[in-house]
Amino acid sequence: MIVHFIGAGPGDPELLTLKAQRLIRACPVCLYAGSLVPEAVVAEAPPGARVLDTAPMTLEETHAEIVAAHDRGEDVARVHSGDPSLYGAIAEQIRLLRRDGILYDIVPGVPAYAAAAAALGRELTVPEVAQSIVLTRMSMKSTSMPAGETLENFARTGATLAIHLGVRALREIERVLTPHYGADCPVVVAYRVGWPDETLLRGTLADIHAKVRTEKITRTALVLVGPALGDVVGFRDSALYDAAMPHVLRPRAKR
Incomplete structure (x- = not known):
């Protein structure tokens, strides 16, 4: 058994x-x-x-x-x-x-942040914009967070944040993150991703709280924050397929 x-x-x-x-x-x-x-x-x-x-x-x-x-x-x-x-x-x-x-x-299964990124049609790690994803949560009525694992500390990295149990704490998220990311930083609240009533709310740290209140979303949502969620243009291509960056599976082309 x-x-x-x-x-x-x-x-x-x-x-x-x-x-x-x-x-x-x-x-x-x-x-x-x-x-x-x-x-x-x-x-x-x-x-x-x-x-x-x-x-x-x-x-x-x-x-x-x-x-x-x-x-x-x-x-x-x-x-x-x-x-x-x-x-x-x-x-x-x-x-x-x-x-x-x-x-x-x-x-293993598909995590919510990956499903949300797919629904958004986005990569969460954009070259020279964001190369890390922090998976964290707000305490709310759940167990307390370990010392050092604070939203303030994670905010200092500038990484893409995937915040669980945060939809009822958007005011606190805005307060803590705005000094590090700016009020116009893109935010997505992904509600019940993969369910028939899936909703993706796009906004910024400054206005996402009002949008969530209008939609009356209070649970079962993931909060994504970071510049990679915006309409990023002008970023450099990754080295993965760069002809000038040969590797063992793609030797430098002969001239």
């Missing part, structure tokens, strides 16, 4: 990996986070499978379901949104599995 932690991606069932789809189809037990994973993602669980939405359940209750499956010798598809390595809340689940000697593996 094994527990498969499966990254379901941002919501679109077609963004499941082939491995994720195969395991969901095969496992007689499927536990999925229904507040972030649409039912369509787990719709292909096998007939008669025990399919449970874990959104209203506690850690102890979900683990009890896994232990019961273990006792029956049944594999479990533990389906999380996005990629389980990022805010997947799997560390505490793994701790219990190790304690009880239950095997597990992890199947």
Whole structure:
């Protein structure tokens, strides 16, 4: 028996990996986070499978379901949104599995920031504009951030920021980031990326709060901030395909 932690991606069932789809189809037990994973993602669980939405359940209750499956010798598809390595809340689940000697593996999924960039039709790392992406979150009602992992510190890098749990803290984000990025810095609020009601709100640090209030977006949104999100022109081409930059797979052309 094994527990498969499966990254379901941002919501679109077609963004499941082939491995994720195969395991969901095969496992007689499927536990999925229904507040972030649409039912369509787990719709292909096998007939008669025990399919449970874990959104209203506690850690102890979900683990009890896994232990019961273990006792029956049944594999479990533990389906999380996005990629389980990022805010997947799997560390505490793994701790219990190790304690009880239950095997597990992890199947990666498409993270929200990547799906949002695809929906925007943009690359988040533009040569000499932004070459780093910071994945972070606001504390809000969640656990506190470690010392040093502050929005202020990340802002000093000038990198593209992907801020989770930030849609209700846009005033604070504006206050902290404006001195570093400028009031006209591009911002995108990506709401329920990959779902039928996906919304991409474009604005700046100065006006995004008002736009979000108008749309009444209060949850399930990713906040992207950085100059790479704007209509950047005049940036240099990367060295990857530059004829003047030969490498082992593309020797310098003979003249």
